[in-house]
Amino acid sequence: MAFILKELLDKPEKLTSGHRLCPGCGAPILAKWIMMATDFPLVVANATGCLEVSTTIYPYTAWNTPWIHNAFENAAATIAGVESAYKSLSRQGKIKKKVKFIAFGGDGGTYDIGIQALSGALERGHDMVYICYDNEGYMNTGAQRSGATPKGASTTTEPAGKVSYGKKMRHKDLTAIAAAHHIPYAAQAALSNWQDLMKKAKKAIEVDGPAFLNILSPCVRFWRIPDDQTIEISKLAVETNFWPLFEIDNGKWILNYKPRERKPIMDWIKVQGRYKHLLQEKNKPVIEEIQKEIDEYFHWLEKRCSD
Amino acid sequence: MKSKLKGYKEIPIGGLILDAGNAKTYKTGGWRSKRPILDKSNCINCYFCWFYCPDNSVDVKDKDVKGFKLDYCKGCGICAVVCPKKCIKMEDEDKFEE
Amino acid sequence: MGKRLALTGDMAAAESMRQINPDVVAAYPITPQTEIMMTFSQFVADGLVDTELVRVDSEHSAMSACVGSAAAGARTMTATAANGLALMHEVVYIAASTRLPIVMPVVNRALSAPINIHCDHSDTMAERDSGWIQIFSQDPQEVYDHILLALKLSEHPDVLLPTMVNQDGFITSHGVEPVEILDDSVVKTWIGDYKPKHTLLDFENPITVGPLDLYDYYFEHKRQQVDAIDNAFKIYPQVAKELSKLTKREYPMIEQYNIEKADHVIVTMASAAGTTRYVVDQLTEKGEKVGLLKIRLFRPFPADQIVNILKGKKSVAVLDRSASFGSFPPLAEEIRNALYDEKTKPPVYSFVFGLGGRDLLPSHVEHVFKGLAKGSFNTKTIEYLGVR
Structure with a gap:
């Protein structure tokens, strides 16, 4: 069932104006969409990061739904605690309402410092969705490298320099890691494909048990792109197969989108300031290597999804 | 001079904020260097501008896109990019200053 | 009337937890606390409590889940020792600062290195500025009594702070001694229901817990904590007196x-x-x-x-x-x-x-x-x- 924007107009605003995320930030867009994708009452946990600090600067909060921030690495454990409280109180007849639980964490709080708590929460089977808004680095604190930073990008802790082309390693396949917990639902989505994203959000929230969403969340500031290019850059991520859209629904791998003609990775690289050093002649082999890795991964993914 | 900020006995304990959504009283419109201008004659009410706006700053009343909530719009220009009819233009904010 | 049992300190802790019947326990095993967790897990398996037991992936996640649970309005407990307490250190502060009345038996054990499993107080002393109330127990009887006392003290509206109930690793935790326990119904009536004012599950009044608190208000929130723990001086004797009436034992500070x-x-x-x-x-x-x-x-x-x-x-x-x-x-x-x-x-x-x-x-x-x-x-x- 497709979402119709005209109908979404009537949905309550769970993340209000007056938050202090940067102009053009992807995070509030995806947060708003996800919370519009369901009619269930939601409790939200948030890892330390851009979305958390910018939406709750005391004494202000942009959240119109119950919300908790605990620390950086423990959003999954925190929401697990909230969900456990709900489960216990419901069982004892102290709460009647059906409630759903989501956690937002950036890639730093998810791929890196929070992965243990995430893994534990997924394994224990809490009825929750963990959403990673992946902006590919520690952007809140000035673009330090994370496990999600792509190869070749320059960050402030693994910068490009005379003898370095920036990050040497590929980013982790966190969606596959989440899926390896054999949870009911895991998926990867992007802002360029909103119907796909909202359908995935609805499925993830409404499925009984743990779910995981990995959403590419452009950071205009530190990807060094214009403020208005948030959606366009997401499109390029998908069209170059840098960020494939797929889901693992009860163990079944499904490729949601295949570009008619895969665009060269150069299209994604050349428009972002964080990659500008790669355009130097000497770094041509790096781009070739990145292209090869993306094609190989997509090939693997296609095979995985055709089983 | 007495501070406008509250004392420790006047605020909820534990850092709780009890007034959900009160960030609305914090106006982010002052950040803007470009202002979106809507050419309503071309608008088809597709609501993309409303849907994509990171700051909930598109004013829709009775299912009709009316314009922008300038108290909050930070001027990112995403609305202008996603508009299928290209009926939103970003203009320099300076032009509107008195 | 209550009864007299032969219990270790760990079993005594589990016994008072059973009688408290917390809504949520999130814990991770660590020597010499493990027997608390094991004993309590059996109570859960046998349907003796309503508790949702969360077998977390670490002590850091244990305290993190406790914060989530307590903020959601559930009566919440955990237990730990030594390196486990050190691992949860960050969130120990958060629990106190968020004013969540979590009660945590701590089975005192030396901190590494070199690794050692036996008793000293280096673990709990590292938390003495965390904002928790800290009570020390001499024997299994005190462990049992203090946990009940701690719950009532923590949840008092003028206090609303978490409490660590300490006992000596192995010496107390694994030594069997006679322990007098109250009737389940006496404990149930005395502790009453936990009814926090603000919770994450109240959708009529959505709250924001744990915001970014900079120089404008952080100091004020710390100042409130000072008053809260000072209030414990006033509330502690009241609670101790109430408990003494039930147990005929005294609990002076x-x-x-x-x-x-x-x-x-x-x-x-x-x-x-x-x-x-x-x-x-x-x-x-x-x-x-x-x-x-x-x-x-x-x-x-x-x-x-x-x-x-x-x-x-x-x-x-x-x-x-x-x-x-x-x-x-x-x-x-x-x-x-x-x-x-x-x-x-x-x-x-x-x-x-x-x-x-x-x-x-x-x-x-x-x-x-x-x-x-x-x-x-x-x-x-x-x-x-x-x-x-």
């Missing part, structure tokens, strides 16, 4: 033994008080004027009461079960600090004992009392009991 006639006093906590008491009895029989002051409530620290008792004494020895490298150990510092303003005050000598589970022998305590009587110790140095 500090416990005096043979103090009135004593010239020389040892101040200590937890199981060491048992050994000291034994020596006090023996020496008193021989006509020596010695006494014991046992500290039950360490945070907040009942300095005023302590001063009133110690100020007229000839000498005081403080026996700490943890070190503070580069300075005097925690309890000795507190006692000296408390006495500073007094015009006439006894010399305070500092002793460290029992690190990593080394026994405190009656001969050590005798050595201390004899030295006090002779005046043979030096206030400027720390003496280490039982080290080679």
